[in-house]
Amino acid sequence: GHLDTQEVAERLGHIRACSELPVAVGFGIKDAASAAAVAAVSEGGVVGSALVDGIARAAESGDRQAVLEAAGSLVRDIRQGIDAAVS
Numbered sequence: 001g002h003l004d005t006q007e008v009a010e011r012l013g014h015i016r017a018c019s020e021l022p023v024a025v026g027f028g029i030k031d032a033a034s035a036a037a038v039a040a041v042s043e044g045g046v047v048g049s050a051l052v053d054g055i056a057r058a059a060e061s062g063d064r065q066a067v068l069e070a071a072g073s074l075v076r077d078i079r080q081g082i083d084a085a086v087s
Contacts, residue, residue, distance in 0.1 A: 003028035005037040012041055031074075032081030039085035047078055 008025055015023055025038045026046030038045045051074055058070035 003034045003037060005041065008038065009041045029078065032077045032084070035078040035081035036085035039082040045078075045082065047075075050074065 008028075012023055012025070022043035024044030024046050025042045026048065029035050029038055029045050029047045030050040035045055035047075051071060054070045054074045055067055058067045
């Protein structure tokens with residue numbers, strides 16, 4: 001699916017009207033671009049499915065090193081997106 005950043009920002013506005021707590025966004029964060037988009041409108045992001053899916057695909061090879069590299073690559077990519085958005 002496509003991450004609708006405008007819709008996320010609008011929903012965060014409703015949430016912030018009810019609470020002063022920091023807001024983290026999950027769902028739809030799968031790469032540097034989506035991480036940057038979420039970082040621009042929230043205080044945090046939650047990555048779950050994309051990481052699990054990436055690990056599962058790499059695990060099909062049976063190569064433990066490939067699993068570690070896939071997970072590390074995705075986390076680096078997402079981190080770079082966040083850093084670019086908040087710097």
